Amino acid sequence: MDSKNPIESSPSIEITLNSSSRRSNSSSHSKASRGNSVREVTFGDLGSKPVRYGSRGADSEGFSGSQKEISDEDARLVYVNDPEKTNERFEFSGNSIRTGKYSILSFVPRNLFEQFHRVAYIYFLIIAVLNQLPQLAVFGRGVSILPLSFVLLVTAVKDAYEDWRRHRSDRIENNRLTWVLVNDQFQQKKWKDIRVGEIIKIHTNETLPCDMVLLSTSDSTGVAYVQTINLDGESNLKTRYAKQETLSKTPEKEKIRVLIKCEKPNRNIYGFHANMDMDGKRLSLGSSNIVLRGCELKNTAWAIGVAVYCGRETKVMLNSSGAPSKRSRLETRMNFEIIILSFFLISLCTIVSICAAVWLRRHRHDLNTIPFYRKKNFNDEDKDDYNYYGWGLEIFFTFLMSVIVFQIMIPISLYISMELVRVGQAYFMIRDTLMYDEASNSAFQCRALNINEDLGQIKFVFSDKTGTLTENKMEFQCASIWGVDYSGGKDSSVNEQVGHFVQVDGKILRPKMKVRIDPELLQLSRSGNNTEEAKRVHDFFLALAACNTIVPIAFDDASNPTVKLMDYQGESPDEQALAYAAAAYGFMLIERTSGHIVIDIQGERQRFNVLGLHEFDSDRKRMSVILGCPDKTVKVFVKGADTTMFSVIDRSLNMDIIRATEAHLHNYSSLGLRTLVIGMRELSDSEFEQWHSSFEAASTSLIGRAAMLRKVANTVEKSLRILGASAIEDKLQQGVPEAIESLRTAGIKVWVLTGDKQETAISIGYSSKLLTSKMTQIIINSNSKESSRKSLEDALRMSKKLITVSGTTHNNGGNSGGAVSPVALIIDGTSLVYILDSELEEQLFKLASKCSVVLCCRVAPLQKAGIVMLVKNRTSDMTLSIGDGANDVSMIQKADVGVGISGKEGRQAVMASDFAMGQFRFLVPLLLVHGHWNYQRMGCMILYNFYRNAVFVLVLFWYVLFTCFTLTTAINEWSSMLYSIIYTSLPTIVVGILDKDLSRRTLLKYPQLYGAEHRQESYNSKLFWLTMIDTLWQSVVIYFIPHLAYWGSTIDAPSIGDLWTLAVVILVNLHLAMDVIRWSWITHVAIWGSIVATFICVIVLDAVPTLVGYWAIFDIAKEGSFWLCLLAIVVAALLPRFVVKVLYQHFSPSDIQITREAEKFGSRREFGAVEIEMNPILEPSRR
């Protein structure tokens, strides 16, 4: 258990080779870097979201940035209960919402406009338009626009359906009813008719129709509880307050003249800034006074508010943005090949036009009399040239016409097929029962539809810790009170304990969650206030129960009617854990209003007045509450992070206790526990008065309120007496160590970026198997640029030495990357401040790329993004970020693939992500299984589509060489348009969705198979060129076998055209069939069905008397040579491909190939020696 070793705190670089050689190493290096040894950093820790105590109340400057007074032109003026006046000067939007994009009239133009944003469609359009010119008409008018209109129609139908659904939900939403004050009484009104300035009454469990400022509530203190699950996904209740001044008013009876001046609509759901002019008094409003559309009112009988933002100006509507759009790496690569194909296209067209020019030149004197050309119109008196525009233009027209004929060389249909395939793949990912999270009832979500295949090429995973690796489900573990560590209770199971309960109205009230209890501590807590020790324990638990913003809610237990369960709702899981702990020890929080709390202390109800509350902020990193106790004393309880708490604790008192606590804290955090330090002091009357007046002044001040409140807080949070520290376990999510192990075996580097303390981070690193005892740790903590530079240089030198040493000993040169000798880099946020965005970045990257694990602790959200960019800018490797909180949003957006955990911390991460899921361990099936499949399928599909279209174009091209270089097509024009729509499209889509090269079990068993994607085995330029050579050969076979077989025969163009059509379609489908790995019935239907469908189409087309090819297929199919040609084409064309495939599989089988064979034949020898050989990382020295 290396994780239990206390980690030395002084040297800034610690190289731990292994326990035996550690001392010598660290001493030699610590000498060099003694100067930079600063442990505690006071970096503005925005990233420590786990340590979030209390609601984001009035102090919302971190989010809104609107501390300044609102100037008149920036403000919106709302005259309460006077919507006419409110709306007379300003154009405020009404409350009806429209999420639908189109109306019936605007649908066609707007939808077309949006569709033509894609370059591919414009190419299509230009070709279709060119074809309409009489000089260039190669195809019939109707035929030439068929493909484009087909695609447009399909997309338009899809869009129309989606829009219809949106309209329908809008209509339902707009017609909901609510109570609005009209003519001094509340009447029901539809949501869409609500206007800014109207007064609205909401009852419990109703949804809020618009953003409104609270005026009064059923609660005498003006508290309203809202559930914001629709807004940010947090299911716990938030408290919102009506202003004391407006509480007393009843708008039905008295006219209230209030003017609210608030900021312009913005999308910040955590910030609101406004002033209220009322009876000549000016009150300030903050985000705790506003309730937002989409929230639900809970635990409050009614609430009255005034609408300030309506309809599309509400915060929830402003926040509803679409899924982010990213472009997949494969598609970017593919575009390069598309450019090559365009060059092919241009060269084909050039060849045709040059040949045509040569022919025209050679026959220039005979053109008038050549029967099949006949330039002159002899029937006209003037004997004009007919349809001949001179040599130059003829060549130009030939060029354009050949572009039209060869247009599908650029596989436009590929884009549509890719989209369909991605939808299909997304469907299967969403439906995967193995990626469904029972606990949060969340299935996998695919929010971005165009980067599925990127999941197969991830090389770096950046993970958040809290809520991602860990559950963010806090459990109170142990406490250090007054210098004594109470971490017993490990042996006693919870079930044996009755747990604390109290009697209320004849019912038993007990906390919902049970907590493990240390018996000694329980004894102490019950012993009353007799000893000094017991007093401290009492105060400690009182602090836990009181110093929070938890809302206790009692509800009936479904299983036992005599029991009521107490649910603690709060925004911070830490606070919930602490409150449950306090309850378990007999300090049960029963009731909370804005003015007082009731705590049941060992069966005795005590009422405490809450005189003041300084909420948590990220600068102070602590919160405090000032309580008026029943014994008339005034006490301030403070809890916060150890870094800031020890600076406000009176060090002159109880030095030994402080030391002991510090030691305990160190122990706890090295166990991976999250610690909080709790302190208190009594306030004298004068102190209290002084504080009270300045608090009043600060909380009503209009300018810089937040800063003033912080200052006030600092005056009271000082010279505290230490009570102790609590330790909360943040449990690892299920399967995290195994998942990390798999990812690492797959060659994916996992970096953990966390806001937590270094010790916590390292211990979580150990417990999640991210760090192993074999790893050499390089730790960088620096507090200046110079020292960072030095640390980096030392570390680089060190890591180089390590790698060369291990490289020679293990003789493992064939392995890729730095996985040879595992080196772990641990770096903190302060060092990163100096490193990121400076020339040191390069060095850090060099160092980090040598390390198999990188752990960044104490990092801010933007630094997380910076680290992602550090990697992204310097490699072409794919990056993936995974996180669950608002502080991970920037890193999720910056990475190539962003994954959100739909966990406890709200939905911002999910909203910003490309994929969302419930658990970290789902990353393994997502990447190793679905990513592998998606990538392999997509790669095959792209290559196949290139081939499919090119082979057709080349057949047309060969024919053109035998038509005097004019753009005649023997293949029916309908057939050539239907080729990519009906004849060959379905199989590639079906195979792209359903084919599986390996089973899920095999992929999970051999994570190394993921390396195939890193090596781009399914799609690379070698494969592209091989495919193109194959294409050339196949097109030659398709064209020339009928050509030679029918040379000098009576064959007519439509007949041989039908032969070519059928030959191409059969060949192309069989080519695909050769690559199919799993033949399910759907694949069979798609492939053979396509061939049958083609026969049917050709027959139908040849049964239409108005087309030139009337009856051609029946005529040619009578002859034996037709069938012999087909058979010869198929076999001869596929022969080289088959031979190459067999040779390749025999002589250099890919990993995928071997495991596939093992899957089929290996069941006999599956168990046994093979299994042991599988893991080279654990056993690098294996030969």
Add this chain to the structure above:
Amino acid sequence: MSNNTASSSAGANGSADSAAPRRNSKRPKYSRFTQQELPACKPILTPRWVISAFMLVSIIFVPIGIASLFASRDVVEIVDRSETACIPAQNRSDKVGYIQSSADKTCNRTLRVTKRMKQPIYVYYQLDNFYQNHQRCVKSRSDEQLRSRSGENETSSCEPEDVINGTAIVPCGLIAWSLFNDTYSFSHNNQQLQVNKKGISWKSDRDHKFGKDVFPKNFQNGSLKGGAILNTSIPLSDQEDLIVWMRTAALPTFRKLYGKIEQDLLPNDEILVTLENNYNTYSFNGKKKLVLSTTSWLGGKNDFLGIAYLIVGGLCFFLAMCFTVVYLVKPRRLGDPSYLSWNRTPGGR
């Protein structure tokens, strides 16, 4: 790890609470389809499969190739190239001038039958280097006009051979205008050989593409005659030479059926052909050939398919042998994990 119990009981507690909302669980329904576990067959190229595939192909292809070659050999074909031979020696310097002149262009050719020819003997004319598939030509026709009288004025696609003096040409277009107009008559031992010109075109064309009520009109009235003149009293559906000609050839060297001789010819029979050499192929150096040929199940005389089949079949046999050797000499155990890249030692191969 004693806290396991704690967490499990807490978890159980939690799930009990949420038992009510579990009804609208988002758990995806299990089905073999959604889990991508449909029963499927996974063919793998084992040596046995590979070798049998090659053998199968060669077993099928070689006999077919031999049969096709025999069929092709059975076809008796007499080809007589006539475009130069039918121009008097003194005119050969200006062939185009000769062909456009009004001189008598009758020409006599003698053909010798090499092998017994069974009836029906097909008479073809073959044109080389004639691009009936030229884009200007292919498009220059009006199917509406050909089909029925009501479509007579649908000539827009026929330019430049669409109207003359304001009235429509029937049949219009370059294809019809360039109708082949050499004529052949055959005699054998001073006895006329009957050439049956009925039924040389496709029945589907006669019935549905060329109208019974459409008669030629204004045809070849322009200043430059392209080819044959049609009898204006016969409907298009009976003008079989035109119907044959209007099925545009796919390739620049093509044959068109002229008629059928329904009588056997014996070896060393001499056939005298009297031909009217009217058609101008000289302006584009085209060749003209007269072909008498029998047919087989494979069509005309063409060795290509037979040879192709033999080559492919032979190649497959060769490959089957090669792979047998390869698999014997250097076998690889299928699915052997020691071949996996991460199990291979450097320099191990």
